[in-house]
Amino acid sequence: MCHACGSPTVLDVPLANEGILLSYTTVWVEREGITPPFVLGQVRLNDGTLLYSHVRGLVDDRKVPVPVRVVVSSRTDASPPAFWFEPASPPQPPKGGGAAVETPD
Ligand SMILES: [Zn+2]
Numbered sequence: 001m002c003h004a005c006g007s008p009t010v011l012d013v014p015l016a017n018e019g020i021l022l023s024y025t026t027v028w029v030e031r032e033g034i035t036p037p038f039v040l041g042q043v044r045l046n047d048g049t050l051l052y053s054h055v056r057g058l059v060d061d062r063k064v065p066v067p068v069r070v071v072v073s074s075r076t077d078a079s080p081p082a083f084w085f086e087p088a089s090p091p092q093p094p095k096g097g098g099a100a101v102e103t104p105d
Helices: none
Strands: 018-027 038-045 050-055 066-072 083-087
Touching: 018 083
Parallel strands: 050 083
Antiparallel strands: 018 038, 018 066, 038 050, 066 083
16 A cells, blocks of 8 residues: 555565665564564665665664665564665774774873
């Protein structure tokens, strides 16, 4: 069903499997059998499609925008979510690779 106008007229179309996570929020309310907390985010796919989806694999302070790719659930019991997005690359370690050293003034 169309979320904008409520029309039941929909089509199956192929979509890009990568995009950019534009914003996200953590949900603390149980929903449709999904145990909170879980993350929902707004993703703009590389073909321009804008959608809301579950997001997994973000570190706590990850800043947007974040390149993401879709993951389709391999579970066969139809439990939600059927798909979600995760960062397209793992979190990068802090630049410099060593501990910062403070120098006395
Ligand atoms: Zn519509």
